[in-house]
Amino acid sequence: MKPGILLLIAIFTLTACKREQKKxxxxxxxxxxxxxxxxxxxxxxxxxxxxxxxxxxxxxxxxxxxxxxxxxxxxxxxxxxxxxxxxxxxxxxxxxxxxxxxxxxxxxxxxxxxxxxxxxxxxxxxxxxxxxxxxxxxxxxxxxxxxxxxxxxxxxxxxxxxxxxxxxxxxxxxxxxxxxxxxxxxxxxISKNYQELKQLASKAKERPAVLANEMYGDVWYLPGGNTALAHFISDANASYILKNNTEEKAVTMSFEEVFAKAGAVQYWINAGNHPSKKEMLTMNPVYSKLNVFNKGKIYVVTGKEKGKANDFFESGVVRSDLVLKDYIKILHPGLLPDYQLTYMKELQ
Structure with missing residues (x-):
């Protein structure tokens, strides 16, 4: 066989091998x-x-x-x-x-x-x-x-x-x-739903102030400003009290520190799994000093709870669109007039 033909075969074989490796x-x-x-x-x-x-x-x-x-x-x-x-x-x-x-x-x-x-x-x-x-x-x-x-x-x-x-x-x-x-x-x-909901929230004329989580003993464990909850609040077009924080974990604060930041707060979300505001006070009487406790709205994550099981920590892990939808309904109810909350519940 001629050397030129052998060279062409070798080049073709090498190219095919490279294509196969790429595949x-x-x-x-x-x-x-x-x-x-x-x-x-x-x-x-x-x-x-x-x-x-x-x-x-x-x-x-x-x-x-x-x-x-x-x-x-x-x-x-x-x-x-x-x-x-x-x-x-x-x-x-x-x-x-x-x-x-x-x-x-x-x-x-x-x-x-x-x-x-x-x-x-x-x-x-x-x-x-x-x-x-x-x-x-x-x-x-x-x-x-x-x-x-x-x-x-x-x-x-x-x-x-x-x-x-x-x-x-x-x-x-x-x-x-x-x-x-x-x-x-x-x-x-789910991603498409999430982006459309985020776009809907951006149309809200106001960005309400938001407080999150609750106290354990004498310490308030707030989500850091770069946590999932902080991202949900931002995407729902609201203003979290630790929005300028960069932590991806909980930030510990005293009640006095939270009180100083929460004067303008209108909504308190993810406030545990309490059945009522009265029960919250039996757990921690200092909550009564918060303006949001007396005049704002408080929401807990017990909308889908059965015994020890809570679907917020199960399907809610996957359905980020529904979680965002809940927060938008809470923070801008007029944007979703016919929607009923999935994972959250307002405390009375």
Whole structure:
């Protein structure tokens, strides 16, 4: 064969190989600064905080999973994948009726609680994966499960401070369950709703002053100015009393410090789970000194609560659009005249 032809074949082969390599590795899908995933040579790579996971094609999609915290249930329910769950910890904290019915029917097993997980039961169920927040005190338990061939996947969605990034975890669950298209479509719909609601809120003529959270003992734990709640307040076109703060965690203040900042506050949101203003005063009489307590409006997150289960911490983790809609209804009721609150309730 002529040298020129051999050279052309070599160039063609090299180009084809490069194209194949390019096809085999996907660009990372960024869920947030904490979580991303990518595919290479038909393997799925996940980076979640300090933890890395690699799954071969024959390991996916997962068919049997265990959840060790209730917030994960919101993502599963949003995908309609409840039948994949074979075990949950502390089922009394799960709001979903479908999951509760599966627990009652024995199709989902109780595998313990945050004090102690039933490792023997978990091993007997042989799940494809366990989903949980990482709790350092359980590292020995996690190691025991991993040593027995069980995947323990840590997803700390509670660390996310941008509402839509918290919602975006649904895309990772979709990837692991073989439901990527459905998950992406659901995320796109929630994101679209959120942006439209934010645009609606921007039309409000006033930006009311807002106070959040409550006291524990002598300390008021306010959300930092760069937390999820602060972002919700801003996107609802209101003025949070710590809007200039840059913390992504709770800021501790004395009552006197809060009192000094709260003179113009009209709305107090996420004020715990109190049943009434009277009960609030029995817990902490100093609240009566606040202008917002006497003349403003106070809202708690008990709109969807059953026993120990609260859907704000379950479906509300995913449905950032509905959470924002609640805050807009509270802070600018005229913009959503026919909407009834989903997760919030006004205290009387």
């Amino acid at each position: 085999s590795a996907s660009e990372p899908i960024l869920i947030s600064n904490h979580v991303q995933y990518s595919e290479e040579n038909e393997n799925l790579h996940i980076q979640s905080g300090n933890f890395t996971y690699n799954f071969r094609q024959n390991q996916l999609p997962f068919k049997k999973i265990i959840l060790l915290n209730a917030s994960m249930a919101g993502y599963i329910a949003e995908l309609g994948a409840e039948n994949l769950i074979i075990g949950v910890a502390s089922p009394e904290y799960i709001y979903s009726d479908k999951i509760q019915n599966l627990v009652a029917a024995g199709k989902i097993q109780n595998v313990g609680n945050e004090q102690k997980y039933d490792v023997e039961k978990i091993l007997s169920l042989q799940p494809d994966a366990i989903f949980t927040n990482h709790i350092a005190s359980f590292d020995n338990t996690y190691k025991l499960l991993k040593d027995n061939g069980i995947q323990v996947i840590f997803l700390d969605e509670y660390l996310e401070q941008k509402p839509l990034e918290k919602t975006a975890y649904i895309k990772l669950f979709g990837k692991l369950f073989g439901m990527s298209e459905a998950a992406a479509a659901r995320y796109d719909e």
